[in-house]
Amino acid sequence: MSKEIKVGVIGCGAIGRQHIARLMNTIPETRVVAVADYYQPSAQAVAEQYGITCCATGEELIARPEVEAVLVTSADPSHAGYVLECIKAGKFVFCEKPLAQTAQECEEIIRAEVAGGRRLVQVGFMRRYDRGYAAMKQAIESGEIGAPLMIHSCHRNMSQAPGFATDYAVTRVAIHEIDISRWLLDDEYATAQVLAVRQSKNTQGDWLNPQIMMLTTRSGQRIDVEVQTDGAYAYDIQCQVVGEDGTVSLPDPSAVVKRAGAACSFPIMTDWSQRFIEAYDIEFDAWAKALLNGAPDGPSAWDGYVACVTGDALILSRQTGKPEAIELMEKPSIY
Incomplete structure (x- = not known):
């Protein structure tokens, strides 16, 4: 991995757009290179804003060779599928909570990650960084x-x-x-x-x-x-x-x-984004530095499973x- 982590973002809603801006403008070790959203106009608007690739599906984004790490901020029911696809591709993935909607899905993610022999998954429990x-x-x-x-x-x-x-x-x-x-x-x-x-x-x-x-x-x-x-x-x-x-x-x-x-x-x-805005910055800065050192060290798939x-x-x-x-x-x- 280079000194600048090329990130693909799946989910261009409110929190997705905030994180894209954060990764592009606040975290020096990251650069967003591709985006995807089930509502294609949202992804297209973000792609045009930053001059980056717009993918038709999350799976297409994960498969792109230039994408080194994936950020999942899509709707909750889609999280487990995208995380498993990232593990299959051997790519780091940061998944906003929840990791999955059922314990069975969490266990499947854990088994897939364990089979690969190393940690790839981090879950977005940002309060640990407050x-x-x-x-x-x-x-x-x-x-x-x-x-x-x-x-x-x-x-x-x-x-x-x-x-x-x-x-x-x-x-x-x-x-x-x-x-x-x-x-x-x-x-x-x-x-x-x-x-x-x-x-x-x-x-x-x-x-x-x-x-x-x-x-x-x-x-x-x-x-x-x-x-x-x-x-x-x-x-x-x-x-x-x-x-x-x-x-x-x-x-x-x-x-x-x-x-x-x-x-x-x-x-x-009055709003969560005001209260924990600095924690998000610290969280993604720590995530990027950990990836450059070889693996994520924040909240894991196990933590997502326990929750x-x-x-x-x-x-x-x-x-x-x-x-x-x-x-x-x-x-x-x-x-």
């Missing part, structure tokens, strides 16, 4: 707060796009807390449960909102996640790890504090009304 979460991880690993006992967190959204459903509170929203909590604690999950709470009158659809999600780890730590998918006052992400000797909390992202009108205040974000299995257990718990066990396949040594 400076606040990274500082929390360092505080835990240093022993400053003692052994971690529990995590309290919340994920609050102001609105959702049409077609949102109750299960999406897990698969599209709390999936971030599922990944970041096990990363912070460095432990696998044992059980998952969803608790019913009073529903918000601000919910614009017929899905359940809010929900409380409970997770326990194999070593006995407990995580509670408050998920508000609609009608919240802002896009607000909170996390506190409670240890034996202290606590560490996720800092608010704004450093500007206003004092006026006998009050002290600071702004809160999927955990999400399935949470959804089942909401239906059964009791905690559900999280049962994982044996973890391959390449992870």
Whole structure:
């Protein structure tokens, strides 16, 4: 691989366009050379904007010899197929979450990657690259707060796009807390449960909102996640790890504090892209540097698989009304 990674991007929607601009203008080690989208006009518009190749299909893009790595930002149901095609072609692939929609698809991806003998896949759990979460991880690993006992967190959204459903509170929203909590604690999950709470009158659809999600780890730590998918006052992400000797909390992202009108205040974000824009930059910079060193070292196909299995257990718990066990396949040594 040259010192400039030639990337093909499948998916030219909102996040796809943001990532293309990022790879072209912010990350010096990458250059987008081809794009594809099931809605051809979107891909054509991006291709014309940057003077790059427009492919008719994602499979055509993956097969192009000049494409050294692939970024998948297409619709969720298409992720697994494109990732498997990349593995088959022996090409690095960065897949926005979720890795796949079923545990079976995740297992197929893992088996294909293991058969190839090396890591090719990275999953877009960008919170691991947020400076606040990274500082929390360092505080835990240093022993400053003692052994971690529990995590309290919340994920609050102001609105959702049409077609949102109750299960999406897990698969599209709390999936971030599922990944970041096990990363912070460095432990696998044992059980998952969803608790019913009073529903918000601000919910614009017929899905359940809010929900409380409970997770326990194999070593006995407990995580509670408050998920508000609609009608919240802002896009607000909170996390506190409670240890034996202290606590560490996720800092608010704004450093500007206003004092006026006998009050002290600071702004809160209203959109995920505002809140984690720097984390995306750090994430792709790290991905590019890792590829130049031979292989991705960020969130793996295993992490995508665990998030999927955990999400399935949470959804089942909401239906059964009791905690559900999280049962994982044996973890391959390449992870």
